[in-house]
Amino acid sequence: MLKNYMEILVDEVYNEVKNQYEVCQYDNCTDDIKAIALNALPPAYFPSYVDEGERKSFLLNRQMKITALAKITEAAQIVAQRCKG
Numbered sequence: 001m002l003k004n005y006m007e008i009l010v011d012e013v014y015n016e017v018k019n020q021y022e023v024c025q026y027d028n029c030t031d032d033i034k035a036i037a038l039n040a041l042p043p044a045y046f047p048s049y050v051d052e053g054e055r056k057s058f059l060l061n062r063q064m065k066i067t068a069l070a071k072i073t074e075a076a077q078i079v080a081q082r083c084k085g
């Protein structure tokens with residue numbers, strides 16, 4: 001099963017920060033934030049020969065997390081302006 005590891009990373013980072021920011025907790029807004037952030041980030045697919053350790057290290061990469069967080073923050077601001085909740 002092919003997975004976009006950037007999507008997993010965005011999910012993880014979002015879960016870490018969602019309580020620190022006043023971002024809407026409604027399902028639509030959460031999905032919108034992730035969608036906008038993911039459109040601004042490069043996808044990350046690993047071929048089958050890339051081992052689990054390398055996949056894990058992508059998800060733990062500090063610089064990658066900071067980049068994802070920056071895009072999530074931008075996306076949250078955009079979504080907050082449109083939020084009707």
Ligand SMILES: [Zn+2]
Binds near residue numbers: 024026029083084
């Ligand atoms: Zn909302």
